[in-house]
Amino acid sequence: MGMSSSLPTVIVADPDPSTQQQLVRLLEANFRCVVTGSLRETAQAIQREYPALLVLELDQPDGDGVAFIQYLQADPFLRRILIACVTQRRAVMDKIRAFRAGADDYLVKPLTPAANFTGRMLLLRRAGHIARVAR
Amino acid sequence: MAEVAKQRYTVLIVDDDPDLLQLLADGLELLGHFSVVQAKNGEQALEQYFQVRPDCMVIDVKMPGLDGYRLVQALRGDADSAATPLILLTALAQEKQQFAGLALGADRYLVKPVPPYELVAAVQEAVTISEAERREQLQSLLAESEEMERRS
Numbered sequence A: 001m002g003m004s005s006s007l008p009t010v011i012v013a014d015p016d017p018s019t020q021q022q023l024v025r026l027l028e029a030n031f032r033c034v035v036t037g038s039l040r041e042t043a044q045a046i047q048r049e050y051p052a053l054l055v056l057e058l059d060q061p062d063g064d065g066v067a068f069i070q071y072l073q074a075d076p077f078l079r080r081i082l083i084a085c086v087t088q089r090r091a092v093m094d095k096i097r098a099f100r101a102g103a104d105d106y107l108v109k110p111l112t113p114a115a116n117f118t119g120r121m122l123l124l125r126r127a128g129h130i131a132r133v134a135r
Numbered sequence B: 001m002a003e004v005a006k007q008r009y010t011v012l013i014v015d016d017d018p019d020l021l022q023l024l025a026d027g028l029e030l031l032g033h034f035s036v037v038q039a040k041n042g043e044q045a046l047e048q049y050f051q052v053r054p055d056c057m058v059i060d061v062k063m064p065g066l067d068g069y070r071l072v073q074a075l076r077g078d079a080d081s082a083a084t085p086l087i088l089l090t091a092l093a094q095e096k097q098q099f100a101g102l103a104l105g106a107d108r109y110l111v112k113p114v115p116p117y118e119l120v121a122a123v124q125e126a127v128t129i130s131e132a133e134r135r136e137q138l139q140s141l142l143a144e145s146e147e148m149e150r151r152s
Helices: A017-027 A039-049 A065-073 A092-101 A117-134 B018-030 B042-052 B068-076 B095-103 B116-128 B131-151
Strands: A009-013 A032-036 A053-056 A082-087 A105-108 B010-014 B035-039 B056-060 B086-090 B108-111
Touching: A009 A017, A009 A039, A017 A032, A017 A117, A032 A039, A039 A053, A039 A065, A053 A065, A053 A117, A065 A082, A065 A092, A082 A092, A082 A117, A092 A105, A092 B042, A092 B068, A105 A117, A105 B068, B010 B018, B010 B042, B018 B035, B018 B056, B018 B116, B035 B042, B042 B056, B042 B068, B056 B068, B056 B116, B068 B086, B086 B116, B108 B116
Parallel strands: A009 A032, A009 A053, A053 A082, A082 A105, B010 B035, B010 B056, B056 B086, B086 B108
Antiparallel strands: none
C-alpha cells in the first residue's frame, strides 16, 4: 500500500465494468489506478487526484468525451494531464475532433495485444512533455 | 529478361509545403515507380488513408492541425490501420524529437532535406519487408533511442 503512492496516478474513465477491469489489469503494474464511470465522477476524481494520465472513453453516460477534453484544456493547470482516448468510436472525424480538442493519444476498442497498450501509455508518459511542446 | 509481374505499391504522402510535397511525390513516382497520392495536411491524410489503403505512408512531422506525431498515433491506435509502414520526415534533427517519433510508432525517421533517392530507398524497404521484420526493427530502434535518452 505504501509503495503504491510512488506510482503515477491514472484515472480510467470508462462506464463499462469489464473494460475498466481490462484497463486496470494492463496499467496497475506501472500506475495507481482510479476508476470512474461517468464524466461527473471523472471531473471530481481529477480535482481530487490530479492524475498524470487520463484514459477516457469518449462515449460517456452523461455527455461527450470530446467536450470534456476541451473543458480540461481550458484550464492552465488541468491541461497538463495527458489524455489517451480508448474508445469504441472509430470514425475519422471522431479521431480528428479528439486530437483537435487536445487528446494525446487515440486507441480504438477492442484493444488487441498488438496495440501494446501498456507500453504505449508508458512511452506516452515519457514522451508526453515532448508531444506537448511540439503541439 | 523475364518480365515479372511487378506489384505497383501505393504511397500516401502528406506535407503542408506544396512545393516539397510535389517534389517528393515526383521523386517517388519517377524514381520508385510508386503510385503516389498526396495530402496537404494531417486531417486530409487520415481521411484519404481509409479511401486509398496505401502500402506505405510518408508523413511530415510539423504540420498545422493534426501533426505528424498525432497522425501516427491515430493510425497505430486503430487495428484497421495499424499495420501500414510509416516514414516520418522532419526538419528537427534533435535526438529527443527522434525518440518521440519512434516511441509513438513510426518505422523510420528521415531528416530534411531528404534526397529523393533516399526516400525511395526507405519506402522500397518499408513495403517489402514483412510485418514481423518490421516489428523487430522497430523494437531495436526503440531500444536504441531509449539508450540515447538515458545518456542525454
